[in-house]
Amino acid sequence: MLSIIIGLILLMALAYLGWSIIWVAPLAAGVVAILSGLNVFDTYTGTYMEGLVGFVKNWFPIFLLGAVFGKLMEDTGSARSVAKKVTQLIGKKRAILGVLIASALLTYGGVSLFVVVFAIYPIALELFREANVTRKLLVPTFALGAFTFTMTSMPGTPQIQNLIPMQYFHTSPTSGVIVGIVSTIVMAVGGYLWLAFRAKKFAQKNDVYTEPTHTSIPAQTDEEETPNWLLSLIPLLVVVVLLNIVKMQAIYALLLGIISIMVIHFKHYSKFISSINEGGKGSVMAILNTSAAVGFGAVIAIVPAFDHITSWLLHVSSNPLVAEALSVQIMAIITGSASGGMGIALTTLGKTFYHVAQVTGLSPDALHRIAAVASGASIFPNNGALLTLLAVTGLSHKETYKDVFVVAFLIPTIALIIGIILGAIGLV
Numbered sequence: 411m412l413s414i415i416i417g418l419i420l421l422m423a424l425a426y427l428g429w430s431i432i433w434v435a436p437l438a439a440g441v442v443a444i445l446s447g448l449n450v451f452d453t454y455t456g457t458y459m460e461g462l463v464g465f466v467k468n469w470f471p472i473f474l475l476g477a478v479f480g481k482l483m484e485d486t487g488s489a490r491s492v493a494k495k496v497t498q499l500i501g502k503k504r505a506i507l508g509v510l511i512a513s514a515l516l517t518y519g520g521v522s523l524f525v526v527v528f529a530i531y532p533i534a535l536e537l538f539r540e541a542n543v544t545r546k547l548l549v550p551t552f553a554l555g556a557f558t559f560t561m562t563s564m565p566g567t568p569q570i571q572n573l574i575p576m577q578y579f580h581t582s583p584t585s586g587v588i589v590g591i592v593s594t595i596v597m598a599v600g601g602y603l604w605l606a607f608r609a610k611k612f613a614q615k616n617d618v619y620t621e622p623t624h625t626s627i628p629a630q631t632d633e634e635e636t637p638n639w640l641l642s643l644i645p646l647l648v649v650v651v652l653l654n655i656v657k658m659q660a661i662y663a664l665l666l667g668i669i670s671i672m673v674i675h676f677k678h679y680s681k682f683i684s685s686i687n688e689g690g691k692g693s694v695m696a697i698l699n700t701s702a703a704v705g706f707g708a709v710i711a712i713v714p715a716f717d718h719i720t721s722w723l724l725h726v727s728s729n730p731l732v733a734e735a736l737s738v739q740i741m742a743i744i745t746g747s748a749s750g751g752m753g754i755a756l757t758t759l760g761k762t763f764y765h766v767a768q769v770t771g772l773s774p775d776a777l778h779r780i781a782a783v784a785s786g787a788s789i790f791p792n793n794g795a796l797l798t799l800l801a802v803t804g805l806s807h808k809e810t811y812k813d814v815f816v817v818a819f820l821i822p823t824i825a826l827i828i829g830i831i832l833g834a835i836g837l838v
Contacts, residue, residue, distance in 0.1 A: 411715040413445030418744050421706065425746045426792035435702035435745075439709040446713045453709055461708025465701040465753055468577060472570060473697040475664035478689035479649070480525035482668060485685040486675040488642035489516055489529035495639035497537055505537035506551050506605050513555025514598070519646025520568040520667060523556040523795060524692075527802055535622070542619045544612045547605055548803050549796075550813035554601040557795055558822050561748065562786035563593035563779070563829075566654035570749050573660055575781045578760035579767075579774040584654055586779025588837050589829040593783050596825035601817035608813055622804050637675065645670045699794065700753060703745040707754025720759060730766045731830045734759070734777060735784040739826070742788035746797075752785040776833030783829055787822035789814060 421438040425431055436458060443453040483489040496515060497508035509530060516526045534548055561569045565584040572583055579585075612618070636642075648670045652663035672682060710716055723733040737759055742751025756763075767774050789796055791807050796814065800806065832838070 411718065413442045414710055414713055414715055414719070416445060417442035417706075417710070422744050422746070422792055425794075428797070431699050431745065431747070431750070431794070432702045435706040439706045442706075442709055442713060446715075448712070453712075457708050457712055458705040460705075461757065462701045462705035464708075465704040465757075466697055469570065469574070469700075470693070470697055471661050472573060472664070474690060474693040475661060475668065476520065476522060476568070476570070477693035477696060478686050479520055479645070479664050479668050479671070480522035481685045481689035481692065482671045482675075482682070483516075483521050483642075483645065484525050484529050485681050486642075486671060486678055487636045488645065488671065488675070489521055489525065490533065491636040491639045491642040492516060492646070493530045493533050494636060497533060502537055502540040505534070505541035505543050506547060506609060507602065508537055509534045509548075509551050510555040510598075510602060510605075513552055514560045516646070517556045517560040517569060518564055518567050518650065519643075520649040520664060521646070522692075522696075523561065523569075524798060526556045527552055527799055531802055539619050539621075542613075543609050544617050544619060545622065545803070545805065546612065546617070546809045547609060547813060549799055549805055549810035550601075550608075550817050551605060552799055553789060553796065553814050553818040554597070554605065557748075557789060557818055558601065558786050559594040559597040559825075562782040562822075563590045563597060563825065565590040565779075566650060568649050568653050568660055568663065571752065571785050572782050574749060574752055575756065575778040578756045579764055579778045579781075581774050581778040582657070583660070585775035586773075586782075586829075586833070586838050587775075589776060589779045589783075589832050592832060593779070593822075593825040593829045596828060597817075597822050600821040600824070604816050604821070605813065641674050644674060700747055700750040703747055703750030704753040704757060706745075707741065707757055710754070711758040716758070720762070723759070724762065724766070729830065729834050730763055730770065730772060731776060731780050731833050734763050735780050735826055735830055738781050738784040739788055739823075742785045743790050746790070746792040746794050748785040748788055748795075751788060752781060756781060773833070773836070773838045776838045779838070780826070780829055780833055783822065783826045787819060787826050789818035 417438045421434055424434040439458050440450050443450045493512035496512040500508035512530055513526050517523055560567055562571050565587045645667045649663050649667040652658040723737050737755040738752050741754040742748050745751045763777055
């Protein structure tokens with residue numbers, strides 16, 4: 411048991427310090443193997459690599475196509491076009507709401523949350539400047555719009571956190587509709603009300619907009635060409651409709667979404683090769699980060715003491731949804747990755763949860779949605795997406811994390827608890 415605790419602490423501490431999970435995960439797995447009396451070489455080349463490769467085998471096509479789709483949306487100006495239209499409709503004075511809705515719309519349409527940040531950031535700066543809202547709220551606004559409900563709770567989202575549970579529970583992207591909708595309302599409305607409240611508090615202290623002294627991406631101007639927003643919206647609709655209404659597999663839905671972008675923006679064909687290449691490169695790093703964490707989980711699962719952890723989780727409550735929520739959320743917090751934490755938890759306990767559901771009559775749809783929501787209720791300071799967002803905006807944990815904690819951890823955890831209650835009484 412001590413070997414698992416030390417390995418987990420090492421993993422989280424090094425990730426928080428900025429070490430890549432690609433290095434940290436096998437290192438922490440090696441420490442666990444040594445302290446548990448396992449053969450380090452055999453554990454790494456066998457158990458660890460089997461866990462890593464297994465995740466890549468199952469999910470690389472989704473990561474690849476999702477990254478290419480997002481990169482094409484970014485490079486053709488489609489993502490920016492949709493974001494600009496949303497903010498125009500909302501109005502410049504409601505900067506937080508505009509950025510929130512634009513981020514949510516793009517992520518629900520299948521665009522990677524990292525692409526969303528890069529595409530919307532220049533527009534967000536302009537809106538916050540116009541509304542005289544402190545930039546300290548940029549990070550929590552992005553976190554709420556891109557890292558929470560559209561990633562995990564909205565039924566039908568093509569984000570990977572909503573697709574992974576399908577493999578373990580034999581479900582669909584729209585599983586757990588009632589739980590998903592209620593969780594979405596709690597996160598979206600609760601998070602927005604908090605940010606609006608905080609904006610007023612900052613304004614009362616005369617803490618208002620200041621120009622950034624650092625940013626990793628250049629500002630964009632209105633003179634830059636952007637495509638028609640209706641045309642830009644079509645690829646997003648293609649993915650969502652094909653995935654949820656036509657019931658097409660995610661691979662084909664994303665592929666046709668990519669084709670629709672290329673058809674609509676055929677005049678910019680010269681950009682396609684570089685966009686696809688960059689998307690491909692990005693997908694490799696994204697899936698390696700996640701699968702490295704899954705490999706670490708595979709090693710933990712073979713340590714004899716893990717049986718005690720499994721037993722504790724399964725008996726912590728008579729409701730298996732509680733056990734599932736805890737295991738997914740804790741692993742996502744530790745690894746700093748929603749999909750990585752979910753991968754660890756479901757790889758080791760997914761079959762058990764599914765068996766318990768069959769025995770007790772619990773709906774697998776509830777297991778699906780609770781796992782997804784729990785994975786997103788995990789944004790601690792070591793979270794990889796948060797670290798990227800801070801790097802892009804030039805802001806710090808000290809300036810932003812209090813509000814990130816509320817909108818991306820506390821309120822989603824409340825939504826998770828409500829979801830568990832709904833699932834337990836059969837409102838799925």
